[in-house]
Amino acid sequence: MATSRRPTLADVAERVGVSAKTVSRVLNSDGPVSAATREKVMAAVTELGFRPNLMARNMRVGARDSTIGLIVPQIANPFFGSVADGIEDAIRDRNLTLLLGSSDEDPEKEQVVVSSFLARRVTALMIVPSVDGDHRYLRRERSSGLPLIFIDRPGSGVTADAVVSANTEGTHDGVAHLIAHGHRRIGFIGDVPSSLYTRKQRQRGYRATLQAAGIPYDPALVADAHSPTVAGGAVRRLLALPQPPTALFTANNFASLGALTTLSADRRKDVALVGFDDLPLADLLEPGLSVIAQDPAMLGREAALLALSRLDGDRTAARTATVPTRLIPRGSGELPPPPG
Amino acid sequence: MATSRRPTLADVAERVGVSAKTVSRVLNSDGPVSAATREKVMAAVTELGFRPNLMARNMRVGARDSTIGLIVPQIANPFFGSVADGIEDAIRDRNLTLLLGSSDEDPEKEQVVVSSFLARRVTALMIVPSVDGDHRYLRRERSSGLPLIFIDRPGSGVTADAVVSANTEGTHDGVAHLIAHGHRRIGFIGDVPSSLYTRKQRQRGYRATLQAAGIPYDPALVADAHSPTVAGGAVRRLLALPQPPTALFTANNFASLGALTTLSADRRKDVALVGFDDLPLADLLEPGLSVIAQDPAMLGREAALLALSRLDGDRTAARTATVPTRLIPRGSGELPPPPG
DNA sequence: TTGTAGGCGTTATCAA
DNA sequence: TTGATAACGCCTACAA
Numbered sequence: 272m273a274t275s276r277r278p279t280l281a282d283v284a285e286r287v288g289v290s291a292k293t294v295s296r297v298l299n300s301d302g303p304v305s306a307a308t309r310e311k312v313m314a315a316v317t318e319l320g321f322r323p324n325l326m327a328r329n330m331r332v333g334a335r336d337s338t339i340g341l342i343v344p345q346i347a348n349p350f351f352g353s354v355a356d357g358i359e360d361a362i363r364d365r366n367l368t369l370l371l372g373s374s375d376e377d378p379e380k381e382q383v384v385v386s387s388f389l390a391r392r393v394t395a396l397m398i399v400p401s402v403d404g405d406h407r408y409l410r411r412e413r414s415s416g417l418p419l420i421f422i423d424r425p426g427s428g429v430t431a432d433a434v435v436s437a438n439t440e441g442t443h444d445g446v447a448h449l450i451a452h453g454h455r456r457i458g459f460i461g462d463v464p465s466s467l468y469t470r471k472q473r474q475r476g477y478r479a480t481l482q483a484a485g486i487p488y489d490p491a492l493v494a495d496a497h498s499p500t501v502a503g504g505a506v507r508r509l510l511a512l513p514q515p516p517t518a519l520f521t522a523n524n525f526a527s528l529g530a531l532t533t534l535s536a537d538r539r540k541d542v543a544l545v546g547f548d549d550l551p552l553a554d555l556l557e558p559g560l561s562v563i564a565q566d567p568a569m570l571g572r573e574a575a576l577l578a579l580s581r582l583d584g585d586r587t588a589a590r591t592a593t594v595p596t597r598l599i600p601r602g603s604g605e606l607p608p609p610p611g
Numbered sequence: 612m613a614t615s616r617r618p619t620l621a622d623v624a625e626r627v628g629v630s631a632k633t634v635s636r637v638l639n640s641d642g643p644v645s646a647a648t649r650e651k652v653m654a655a656v657t658e659l660g661f662r663p664n665l666m667a668r669n670m671r672v673g674a675r676d677s678t679i680g681l682i683v684p685q686i687a688n689p690f691f692g693s694v695a696d697g698i699e700d701a702i703r704d705r706n707l708t709l710l711l712g713s714s715d716e717d718p719e720k721e722q723v724v725v726s727s728f729l730a731r732r733v734t735a736l737m738i739v740p741s742v743d744g745d746h747r748y749l750r751r752e753r754s755s756g757l758p759l760i761f762i763d764r765p766g767s768g769v770t771a772d773a774v775v776s777a778n779t780e781g782t783h784d785g786v787a788h789l790i791a792h793g794h795r796r797i798g799f800i801g802d803v804p805s806s807l808y809t810r811k812q813r814q815r816g817y818r819a820t821l822q823a824a825g826i827p828y829d830p831a832l833v834a835d836a837h838s839p840t841v842a843g844g845a846v847r848r849l850l851a852l853p854q855p856p857t858a859l860f861t862a863n864n865f866a867s868l869g870a871l872t873t874l875s876a877d878r879r880k881d882v883a884l885v886g887f888d889d890l891p892l893a894d895l896l897e898p899g900l901s902v903i904a905q906d907p908a909m910l911g912r913e914a915a916l917l918a919l920s921r922l923d924g925d926r927t928a929a930r931t932a933t934v935p936t937r938l939i940p941r942g943s944g945e946l947p948p949p950p951g
Numbered sequence: 952t953t954g955t956a957g958g959c960g961t962t963a964t965c966a967a
Numbered sequence: 968t969t970g971a972t973a974a975c976g977c978c979t980a981c982a983a
Contacts, residue, residue, distance in 0.1 A: 277674070277732075277755065279976055290954050295978065303952055320751045325730040326670050327976035330959050334617070336666055338710070347693040347908070356687040359713055368727055370678070371711040373699055387708055390665040392617075411660045415617060531895050552892040555871050568687070619960055630970045635962065643968055667960035671975050 278319040286315045298323060329392075338368045339578065340388035343399045344376045350524075350548070350567045351399060354422060357571025358397065365579065367394060378404035385409070389417075395578040399423045402467060406431075418581035420574045424468040425591065432581070433591040434574045438469050438547075441563040441596030442476030442522065445545040448561070448598060449518040450484050453608050454543060456492065457481070458509045458516035460526040463497035473522040473547060492516055502529025503536075510539065517608035518543035524550060531560065545604040547596075554601050561604025564597045618659040626655045638663060669732075678708045679918065680728035683739045684716045690864075690888070690907045691739060694762060697911025698737065705919065707734060718744035725749070729757075735918040739763045742807060746771075758921035760914045764808040765931065772921070773931040774914045778809055778887075781903040781936030782816030782862065785885040788901070788938060789858040790824045793948050794883060796832065797821070798849045798856035800866040803837035813862040813887060832856055842869025843876075850879065857948035858883035864890060871900065885944040887936075894941050901944025904937045 284291040289308060296302050297312040304312075315321070329336050339362055343351035359369045370388060374381035378401045388396060395418035400406065407428035413419050419426075421433040449457050459477045462470035478488050494509060496502035502525060509516055519542060521527040527546030534542055546553075546562045553560035573592045624631040629648060636642050637652040644652075655661070669676050679702055683691035699709045710728060714721035718741045728736060735758035740746065747768035753759050759766075761773040789797050799817045802810035818828050834849060836842035842865060849856055859882060861867040867886030874882055886893075886902045893900035913932045 280978095281976080291977080292955080292979095293953060296953085299978085301978090305952060308952080322726070322730050324670075324674075324732060324976055325727075326666050326676055326732055327959090328978075330664075330666050330670060330961095331976080331978045332959085334959065345696065346699065347689055347696040349687055349689040349692060352689060352692040353687040355711065356685065356713065359686065359711070366727070368731070369711050371695065371699070371709050373696065386662070387665075387706070390662050391708070392664060392666055528892070528895075531892075535895055535897075550892060552868070552871075552890060552896070555868075555875055555896060556892070557875075557897070620962095621960080631960085632962075632971085633969060636969085639962085641962090645968060648968080664960055667975090668962075669975095670959095670977095671961045671963085674975070 277324075278321045280321075280323070283312065283315045283319060283321050286319065287311045333394075334392065335394045336392045337366055338370045338391065338393050339395050339397060339575070340370045340372070340385075340391070340393035341397045342372045342374055342381055342384050342388070344374055344401060346371060346373050349551075350565070353567035354399070354571040354574075357568035357573075358575045359571075360568075361572045361575030362579070374399075374401045376401045378402075382408065394418075394582065395420065397422055397574050397578065398426060400426050402464065418578045420577055422570055422574050430589050432574075432577050432589050434570050434577065435472075435591060435593055436469075436565045436570065437593050437596050438472035439476035439479070441547060441565070441598075442473040442520065443480045444596070444598045445520055445547065445561075445563045445604070446477050446480040447484070448600070448604055449520065449543055449545055450480070450486070452518075452543065452605055454516075454518040455486050455608075456489075456514060456516040456518070457486075458492045458494065458506075458519040459522065460494045460496050460502055460505050460509075460519065460530065461522040462526075463495045463501075465495055470522065477520060477522075496526045496529060499525050499529035499532060502526040503533035504529075506530050506533045507537070510537075510542065516542075518545075518604075518606075520544075521546040524548045527560065527562070531556065541606065541609055543604055543606040543608070549599065556603070558602025558606065561598070561600045561602065564599050566594055566596070569594045617664075618661045620661075620663070623652065623655045623659060623661050626659065627651045674732065675734050676732045677706060678710045678731065678733050679735050679737060679915070680710045680712070680725075680731070680733035681737045682712045682714055682721055682724050682728070684714050684741060686711060686713050689891075690905070693907035694739070694911040694914075697908035697913075698915045699911075700908075701912045701915030702919070714739075714741045716741045718742075722748065734758075734922065735760070737762055737914050737918065738766065740766050742804065758918045760917055762910055762914050770929050772914075772917050772929050774910050774917065775812075775931060775933055776809075776905045776910065777933050777936050778812035779816035779819070781887060781905070781938075782813040782860065783820045784936070784938045785860055785887065785901075785903045785944070786817050786820040787824070788940070788944055789860065789883055789885055790820070790826070792858075792883065792945055794856075794858035795826050795948075796829075796854060796856040796858070797826075798832045798834065798846075798859040799862065800834045800836050800842055800845050800849075800859065800870065801862040802866075803835045803841075805835055810862065817860060817862075836866045836869060839865050839869035839872060842866040843873035844869075846870050846873045847877070850877075850882065856882075858885075858944075858946075860884075861886040864888045867900065867902070871896065881946065881949055883944055883946040883948070889939065896943070898942025898946065901938070901940045901942065904939050906934055906936070909934045 280291045372384035381401045406426040419431040425433040494505035549562045549564040620631045712724035721741045746766040759771040765773040834845035889904040
């Protein structure tokens with residue numbers, strides 16, 4: 272397997288008997304080239320299997336690599352996968368490529384990946400920030416003009432664009448839905464740590480909705496969970512209260528999963544449940560899981576559009592785009608409270 | 612927001628009063644540098660916020676970009692997301708970055724993405740091939756030494772490494788499991804087109820297992836489906852046969868979903884079901900869905916290891932690595948056939 | 952319609 | 968221990 276050097280523009284030029292610049296012109300449909308020359312060049316390109324070197328091109332042309340760097344906590348998570356899909360879809364036409372890294376929710380890992388992306392001179396940087404991260408180190412990049420966009424949660428310590436779900440409004444919709452079905456004691460199981468942006472936004476929606484309905488806010492009905500197991504425990508604890516909730520709002524996927532598992536194991540088919548974020552198979556359960564569905568692909572698309580507009584010269588102040596959520600009733604959120 | 616030019620090696624050098632090469636030496640711990648010089652250089656680097664330009668470095672040094680290109684049908688699919696996670700995890704230590712593109716199962720889109728990756732001079736290329744794709748166009752790359760690894764399904768028209776799941780063995784395990792629980796009429800719902808690699812491998816396992824158990828192969832029990840809806844229809848058709856199956860083996864996720872939905876809608880809790888590939892929430896159903904679970908992260912990891920060994924000079928013949936599957940009984944696969 | 956000179960930011964080579 | 972020069976592959980600017 273002879274590892275022959277890849278042909279360059281000069282190789283093609285030599286073969287045809289023209290200058291490198293002429294070959295370049297043909298390939299980029301740049302200046303004028305005679306039909307005959309063009310044809311000969313194209314033939315040589317095919318024959319040699321020449322492919323222009325994008326690294327060299329980018330270096331000369333833009334000083335930026337034609338990539339968008341995206342950092343997510345975990346690629347395997349379909350939510351972030353959809354975000355990536357949305358981005359890729361929106362940047363493809365612009366001949367931009369997606370560079371993907373994962374942080375594992377660890378701010379240090381995140382910074383390492385960011386560094387490697389910056390070293391590559393990505394055209395724009397998109398980050399789903401890790402919990403408790405500090406993004407002050409990105410200030411310099413921001414001020415040097417790099418489009419920086421936070422997704423799902425805003426970054427901290429640096430002013431930048433952001434695209435987030437309608438957390439507060441979505442939670443409002445879910446909780447109001449439960450209230451409309453007669454519930455007045457509604458448990459809330461949220462993210463850990465409770466300082467997390469999405470947690471705060473959603474809990475805010477929960478609280479405001481109760482208040483608007485004239486229902487007192489009871490801290491005893493609020494629990495934390497960062498895993499299905501812990502959420503399951505929280506569900507049991509809430510349901511064992513002297514005045515237990517008749518409905519639950521699980522503010523994230525893991526909490527929903529935990530609640531489902533526990534309610535199913537304990538044969539509690541009387542507790543109403545609405546979850547934030549949709550789950551596959553959620554409609555096959557009995558009852559189906561009512562959810563506030565997010566639109567992760569749209570998050571990605573909006574982020575990409577924001578980035579592209581920045582690249583196109585939009586120098587207006589940093590802004591936050593909000594992507595709407597959608598209530599999907601499937602049964603669990605429409606259960607009535609027990610007659611008692 | 613003044614868009615100041617990024618500092619270069621020369622800028623740092625000028626500030627310190629040394630040559631660019633000296634700065635380069637410090638940063639790469641290359642040749643000898645006096646402690647005093649090193650210190651001054653590092654200070655200037657920090658002060659200016661200098662970050663070496665990887666594009667320029669790669670161009671000078673290797674003529675290859677330090678990236679691994681991965682092309683999958685759809686990033687949002689958690690299966691492929693896990694593959695990507697496995698790869699990223701394995702290449703991170705080697706200072707390689709993941710370049711991710713999606714093909715949408717369209718061979719032409721796939722080729723476009725591949726081209727753009729080749730233009731970037733990726734260090735290695737990994738592809739989950741689209742249906743009916745033809746990879747002859749990659750022969751030249753292969754012979755020029757580019758590590759090329761197909762994942763989940765082998766490529767066609769080019770000899771290359773591959774990493775696949777134990778499709779035949781896994782299906783054997785699932786079908787044998789149903790037989791062990793007393794079933795003799797077992798339906799099979801497979802991928803479309805039926806020429807698909809995974810489809811063929813799995814159907815092979817199905818057929819061989821029946822044969823080994825002395826059960827005649829009945830083509831009437833075999834159906835195709837590429838979506839949950841179609842799969843659902845197939846389920847109804849099979850169950851309406853004069854001699855309907857008492858158990859089903861759904862050879863992929865979509866088929867499993869469709870079967871679940873339809874069985875649930877038709878209140879058919881008497882039909883045993885084993886699916887190939889795990890589903891989230893599968894254990895919350897009643898009964899839980901028994902599956903042959905794949906290990907996508909391991910697929911990615913193996914692919915990465917294969918690529919790295921090629922990069923390290925492994926010039927042995929192309930090989931195919933097989934990643935084992937695992938039977939997870941959860942109830943649906945253990946239902947007995949009706950007494951009749 | 953085509954070619955030449957120079958440079959993007961880095962490192963290899965050789966000399967000082 | 969350090970520096971000057973050339974080169975990686977391509978494109979911009981200008982000239983022919």
